[in-house]
Amino acid sequence: MAALTSTSTAASLDDAAPVRRTRRRPRVWRGAVLGLAGLYFLLPLVSSFVFTVHVPGQGVSFEAYTGIVGAEGFTDSLLLSLGLAAATIALTLLLAVPALVAVRLGSPGLRPVIEVMCMLPLVVPPIALVTGITTVLRWGPEKLSHTPLYQTFLAVQDESFPLVLVFAYTVLALPFVYRSLDAGLRAIDVPTLVEAARNCGASWPQVVVRVILPNLRAALAGAAFLTLALVLGEFTIAALLGYEPFAVWIVTISGAQARMSVAVSILSLLITWVLLLVLSRAGTGTSSASPASSASPASSKES
Amino acid sequence: MSVSTTAAAVAGRTEPAATRGGGARVEFRGLRREFGSGVVALDGLDLTVEPGELLALLGPSGCGKTTALRVIAGFETPDAGEVLVDGEDITRVPANRRDAGMVFQSYSLFPNLSARDNVAFGMRVRKVPAAQRAARAAELLELVGLPEHGDRYPHQMSGGQQQRVALARALALEPRVLLLDEPLSALDAKVRLTLREEIRRLQLSLGITTIFVTHDQEEALSMADRVAVLNAGRLEQCAAPSELYERPATAFVAEFVGTMNRLPGRMTDSGRVAVVGTEQPVDGAAPEGARDVEVLVRPENVTATVEPDGDATVVAASFFGSVTRVLLDLPGGVSVKADLASRDAGALAPGVRATVGLAEQPVLVVAAAS
Numbered sequence: 001m002a003a004l005t006s007t008s009t010a011a012s013l014d015d016a017a018p019v020r021r022t023r024r025r026p027r028v029w030r031g032a033v034l035g036l037a038g039l040y041f042l043l044p045l046v047s048s049f050v051f052t053v054h055v056p057g058q059g060v061s062f063e064a065y066t067g068i069v070g071a072e073g074f075t076d077s078l079l080l081s082l083g084l085a086a087a088t089i090a091l092t093l094l095l096a097v098p099a100l101v102a103v104r105l106g107s108p109g110l111r112p113v114i115e116v117m118c119m120l121p122l123v124v125p126p127i128a129l130v131t132g133i134t135t136v137l138r139w140g141p142e143k144l145s146h147t148p149l150y151q152t153f154l155a156v157q158d159e160s161f162p163l164v165l166v167f168a169y170t171v172l173a174l175p176f177v178y179r180s181l182d183a184g185l186r187a188i189d190v191p192t193l194v195e196a197a198r199n200c201g202a203s204w205p206q207v208v209v210r211v212i213l214p215n216l217r218a219a220l221a222g223a224a225f226l227t228l229a230l231v232l233g234e235f236t237i238a239a240l241l242g243y244e245p246f247a248v249w250i251v252t253i254s255g256a257q258a259r260m261s262v263a264v265s266i267l268s269l270l271i272t273w274v275l276l277l278v279l280s281r282a283g284t285g286t287s288s289a290s291p292a293s294s295a296s297p298a299s300s301k302e303s
Numbered sequence: 304m305s306v307s308t309t310a311a312a313v314a315g316r317t318e319p320a321a322t323r324g325g326g327a328r329v330e331f332r333g334l335r336r337e338f339g340s341g342v343v344a345l346d347g348l349d350l351t352v353e354p355g356e357l358l359a360l361l362g363p364s365g366c367g368k369t370t371a372l373r374v375i376a377g378f379e380t381p382d383a384g385e386v387l388v389d390g391e392d393i394t395r396v397p398a399n400r401r402d403a404g405m406v407f408q409s410y411s412l413f414p415n416l417s418a419r420d421n422v423a424f425g426m427r428v429r430k431v432p433a434a435q436r437a438a439r440a441a442e443l444l445e446l447v448g449l450p451e452h453g454d455r456y457p458h459q460m461s462g463g464q465q466q467r468v469a470l471a472r473a474l475a476l477e478p479r480v481l482l483l484d485e486p487l488s489a490l491d492a493k494v495r496l497t498l499r500e501e502i503r504r505l506q507l508s509l510g511i512t513t514i515f516v517t518h519d520q521e522e523a524l525s526m527a528d529r530v531a532v533l534n535a536g537r538l539e540q541c542a543a544p545s546e547l548y549e550r551p552a553t554a555f556v557a558e559f560v561g562t563m564n565r566l567p568g569r570m571t572d573s574g575r576v577a578v579v580g581t582e583q584p585v586d587g588a589a590p591e592g593a594r595d596v597e598v599l600v601r602p603e604n605v606t607a608t609v610e611p612d613g614d615a616t617v618v619a620a621s622f623f624g625s626v627t628r629v630l631l632d633l634p635g636g637v638s639v640k641a642d643l644a645s646r647d648a649g650a651l652a653p654g655v656r657a658t659v660g661l662a663e664q665p666v667l668v669v670a671a672a673s
Binding site: 196199200 | 376378398399400405407413414424428472473475476
């Protein structure tokens with residue numbers, strides 16, 4: 001019996017050993033992949049940081065950072081970019097949320113059409129978009145100089161707040177906004193929730209404000225963040241149309257003040273990350289109210 | 304097809320629904336609804352639900368029962384016909400202005416709101432003062448047996464608990480009509496049984512007119528004052544459960560409600576029908592001019608006794624406690640089910656020869672399938 005016991009114990013130990021080996025292997029791989037990815041992302045950042053603080057012959061200096069706020073054009077370009085981002089987020093969500101909800105409720109068959117339309121900007125290069133915009137902006141004032149639309153053409157190109165960029169960025173942001181909102185809408189049973197709210201006496205605006213939007217909070221935050229990141233980093237359209245938001249300003253100063261240009265880039269990355277954290281925090285809210293983070297409804301047993 | 308409301312016999316109930324009062328009278332008048340794909344969901348439905356009555360709409364998938372309920376709720380607009388509540392035409396009234404509380408088949412609680420806030424949602428929308436709202440929500444949660452669950456979110460509750468909260472939410476605005484769209488179908492069997500008893504208890508205590516859509520005949524027969532059987536958008540029969548079971552008006556009802564044998568028969572000159580060696584009186588009219596017919600017989604009206612020279616052979620026997628269902632093969636490739644008292648069915652094992660007979664009572668007769 002003792003022999004049997006020891007044999008079985010040994011066998012169970014033998015059985016356990018390979019299990020441990022197989023468990024260890026993925027951990028090693030996971031660590032390696034994570035390390036490589038970390039290097040890929042951090043190495044350029046660290047190199048850039050070293051470049052901004054190390055002045056040959058003088059040692060370490062934070063002059064590139066301390067001089068940013070006082071640099072000519074910094075505040076104006078940053079505020080312009082943030083303003084454009086806010087307007088783009090508002091316009092995109094205002095267009096996309098009602099459209100996607102309406103399609104889901106009234107014409108589910110139109111979903112593929114809407115999806116293709118929203119995804120189109122991904123396959124149209126920004127340079128093609130800006131060429132089209134430039135053509136229209138040239139053509140408009142010539143042909144419409146005797147109509148009220150002439151003033152509109154001038155207004156959208158106002159240098160202090162070029163609405164034309166908001167329109168262009170809205171188009172560029174559509175694929176990301178669509179994906180985020182579509183995922184959010186898939187996670188909830190929109191038709192049933194709408195009917196339940198209507199049955200409780202809610203008007204259509206109340207349905208949207210009290211039921212749909214609160215349940216799309218995470219998706220809305222995701223869409224807003226992606227739009228923000230896109231607008232803060234967009235260069236091609238703004239530069240070709242002759243405006244100077246943040247990304248264009250960084251490139252402009254890089255010729256004269258290379259260190260400050262890189263320092264601003266690093267800071268802009270940090271600002272974007274901070275905004276991401278703020279938005280994602282706003283999107284998830286309290287854990288108890290977040291169905292997305294929970295198990296399935298039937299997971300808990302009837303008491 | 305019209306159903307007389309005054310003839311609403313509520314057999315087996317202690318109090319007729321019509322005298323319970325409290326709720327509203329709901330009338331469907333010639334409702335027709337056709338969907339774009341050419342599917343006719345409702346084909347001239349006429350039906351009246353008495354005040355305080357629980358009426359079950361029963362039928363197979365696609366028969367139009369859910370469409371009828373959605374028409375009352377205001378989620379579907381009929382192509383023709385009207386819906387009256389206490390005589391008031393509500394056919395074109397928007398869904399949010401109808402006085403009807405609804406419990407949906409799928410869990411329909413707002414995921415971002417706690418159970419208490421879900422129950423109070425309708426009151427909040429209608430600007431009921433906060434204190435009054437909170438008191439009413441607490442009262443309703445107590446009524447559905449969840450007084451401690453007010454702070455829980457939907458994802459923290461089981462399916463049965465969620466449907467109870469949905470019921471409380473539907474009752475929060477004291478609607479004139481309560482609409483239940485298969486509210487138990489997503490729940491497991493045990494919870495289902497408990498909850499259907501609770502719904503019935505609540506409905507009786509509140510005296511609210513309730514329309515309950517289900518495809519589960521056991522649910523319909525056990526809960527409802529009357530059951531309306533729909534088929535292809537039309538009303539086949541609306542009657543008390545016992546009447547529906549014992550005196551089905553059509554072959555469809557006979558076969559849809561409960562289990563039914565279809566046995567070949569032959570009309571005799573005396574107007575009776577010869578079937579499995581017996582002669583039975585015919586219930587209603589026999590098909591005109593047809594000699595060969597099919598006879599509809601409930602399994603409990605079939606008898607079977609062990610007989611070594613009998614022409615039937617036992618194929619299977621299923622034990623259901625007090626009753627055993629025996630499946631027998633008759634000559635000519637005919638199968639018949641017999642529900643027998645289990646104490647008498649012990650000898651009827653598979654392979655045993657037996658004799659099949661029928662209890663003497665009127666039977667439904669339909670034209671033989673060609």
